[in-house]
Amino acid sequence: MRKLLLNTSAIATIAALTAGTAVADVSITGATEFRYLDRTSSQATLAGSSMVTDSEIKFSFTNKTDNGLTVNYTVEMLSDGGDTTIDESSFSVAGGFGKFVFGNNDDATDTYAMSAQDLIAEEESATVASSSISTNTDIADASDNAKVAYHMPAMMGVTAGVSYEDSGAGTSNANISAVGARYATEFNGMGLTLAGAYSNTEASTENTVDTNYGVKIVNGKVSASLATSSKNSLDEDVTATGVSASYALNSDVTLGIYSMGSSDSDDDKEEYKKAGIEVQYKIASGLTAVVNLDDYEYTAATTPDSTGTSVSDNGTTTKFTLKAAF
Numbered sequence: 001m002r003k004l005l006l007n008t009s010a011i012a013t014i015a016a017l018t019a020g021t022a023v024a025d026v027s028i029t030g031a032t033e034f035r036y037l038d039r040t041s042s043q044a045t046l047a048g049s050s051m052v053t054d055s056e057i058k059f060s061f062t063n064k065t066d067n068g069l070t071v072n073y074t075v076e077m078l079s080d081g082g083d084t085t086i087d088e089s090s091f092s093v094a095g096g097f098g099k100f101v102f103g104n105n106d107d108a109t110d111t112y113a114m115s116a117q118d119l120i121a122e123e124e125s126a127t128v129a130s131s132s133i134s135t136n137t138d139i140a141d142a143s144d145n146a147k148v149a150y151h152m153p154a155m156m157g158v159t160a161g162v163s164y165e166d167s168g169a170g171t172s173n174a175n176i177s178a179v180g181a182r183y184a185t186e187f188n189g190m191g192l193t194l195a196g197a198y199s200n201t202e203a204s205t206e207n208t209v210d211t212n213y214g215v216k217i218v219n220g221k222v223s224a225s226l227a228t229s230s231k232n233s234l235d236e237d238v239t240a241t242g243v244s245a246s247y248a249l250n251s252d253v254t255l256g257i258y259s260m261g262s263s264d265s266d267d268d269k270e271e272y273k274k275a276g277i278e279v280q281y282k283i284a285s286g287l288t289a290v291v292n293l294d295d296y297e298y299t300a301a302t303t304p305d306s307t308g309t310s311v312s313d314n315g316t317t318t319k320f321t322l323k324a325a326f
Contacts, residue, residue: 033323113139214226297313298314
């Protein structure tokens with residue numbers, strides 16, 4: 001009898017605590033990668049092999065309100081050994097009007113910008129001794145700092161969004177405004193996607209302006225993309241252009257090729273070039289192996305600006321990645 005009373009009391013306590021509180025749908029997902037990289041380089045300090053893991057756990061809580069709104073709270077945590085970082089944490093409110101996102105999340109360019117290597121699973125480039133040259137055709141999201149974003153509902157194949165990040169009080173304000181859009185359609189049995197994005201980071205001297213434009217075509221098992229981006233700020237005028245293509249050999253194997261190049265017209269003759277091939281193999285549901293072979297060349301500026309300390313470098317990278325999703 002005493003045990004029954006205790007159980008009844010516990011149930012009553014839980015019911016009281018949750019009364020008036022929405023019961024959310026909860027999902028927990030995870031992703032992890034193991035990478036082995038072997039690199040040849042004209043810079044002896046960069047040559048050699050390395051192993052690294054990259055893992056993350058995502059908690060998502062979703063509730064549907066009585067008036068039809070969808071409220072979601074998502075937390076993404078880095079989960080490798082020694083990690084203590086909350087990668088992103090934000091909540092959103094969505095309805096017929098679109099979706100508002102509040103908190104530590106990406107800006108609008110992350111959703112709508114298109115990199116030429118979006119068709120490539122492991123597009124990470126070899127690092128070079130330059131703080132400004134582009135090694136891809138994307139717009140790098142400045143941070144996951146707190147911001148507000150709005151994404152319009154899809155209309156006639158068009159999706160778009162804007163975001164604003166306030167850097168806070170002080171003399172070194174670096175507020176970030178971003179906007180992006182995509183248009184997806186089909187013609188003659190082929191899928192076509194057009195993308196564009198813009199970001200402006202305020203500065204006391206000269207603002208940093210990033211732009212991106214891309215196009216992707218999908219025709220059965222074959223896909224191709226072309227993208228270009230630019231970055232303009234104090235002493236920087238960087239332009240990058242890239243192309244990629246992929247072919248689904250079967251349901252388990254996808255082949256990819258890619259090439260890109262960038263230059264900084266404010267740093268005399270500074271250039272970066274890269275080309276590579278990729279093989280993706282689906283071992284099982286949620287488990288994929290990827291092999292990349294890259295060749296790169298970086299040419300340092302002959303007359304760099306005041307912030308330039310780059311060193312010329314060229315070489316190759318061979319990378320094996322094992323990816324698991326849960």
